[in-house]
Amino acid sequence: MHLPRPRGPISEAVVEVVRGGRAEIPSVTDIRSEDAQIALWTVYELAYRGFGDASPDAERDLELLRWRHHAEDLLEAELRDLTRAAVDEARAAAATVEGRLRALVDAGPSTPLARHLQRRATREQVLAYLVERSVYHLKESDPQAFVLGRVDGPAKVALGELLYDEYGGGRPERLHSHLYAEALEACGLDATYGAYIDQVEAPTLLSNNVMSLFAMQRRLRGASLGHLAAFEATSTDPCRRIAVGIERVGLPDAAAAYFHEHVEADAVHEQVVMGDICGAAVAAEPAIEDDLLLGAATCLIIDAEASQALYDAITAPAPELAGAGR
């Protein structure tokens, strides 16, 4: 993958420094702007697959680390503000961490996206959805894998079990990111990692960046597990609807297969992550419960925002994403 297209002065400077050049990266005034989000995504990506045109040591560049620290502090503060009311309500609604996670999920925001894809979306709108979600699904579970080394005992065992399933259960052809690549290819889309990064919108970048924010710092391990819990607990219903939608518009079986697999897998993972991972993690380290709820509420709110934004974009009279399937 090559470095993404800068979307403003911040990402321009970040890309320049990642390339090995020198630049002072401007401070962030709006952490939700696409400029700040693509810049943060770029800095995080250095810890995943990286870029062919990046300097080999960019991951440890002090200017990038300084800027990331500043951007992460702003983002974390924003997320704590955004989730405070939902977390307080969940805390009052139940006494156990599993009960509190369930309360968060039950009260979480919903969007018309999955129902639209199921019942009314055109083929082009379904393709636009597949493109937008490729940013995450081509590195599915990679953020959460960073957390495995930071927990211990039963929580580690259960997280390892969940990741083993996500990573194909010993069968490369069942690797979930590979299933997604097959789905994209079957639909005539580009399955190359990062292929669509230059066209995805800020809310999608944000929904990816919060996973990396929680995954990259040991301090936030609870938030990463909580995010995973909410993600898995809100997956089966949309996946079932999207599989129906894909079949309805006549896209190939390989595309629907990815979502069928996730109905079954995520029905399992929801139970594993709620009871076996989060319950055990909080039993071992009660102090991380607050961050666990922060992570879960973040997932619910930020992913709903991304879903709503995508719904608005694909159903707008002059859809900006209509060319996604070219």
Place this chain on the structure above:
Amino acid sequence: MSSGAPDAGRAGGREAGRDPVRVRVCPDGPLLLRGADEVMDADGRAHPVTRPVVAVCVCGGTARAPWCDGTHALLNKRRAANNS
């Protein structure tokens, strides 16, 4: 597993050297099975277990029997709405 006589280690259906099948009951949800090889559905058809843990539907609402497909959450929500 040992290469001894196949039945030598059997006790209560459990083979020597092999972990027992573990079942966890999820509140208002499915049964989580670890270590099972196959699950027999109501029609007597055997479904092989292909992942490290499987969730078996107990609410009867699944469209992917015998596996859970998350439908219990919708049924629970509907039931709660009817009771309130």
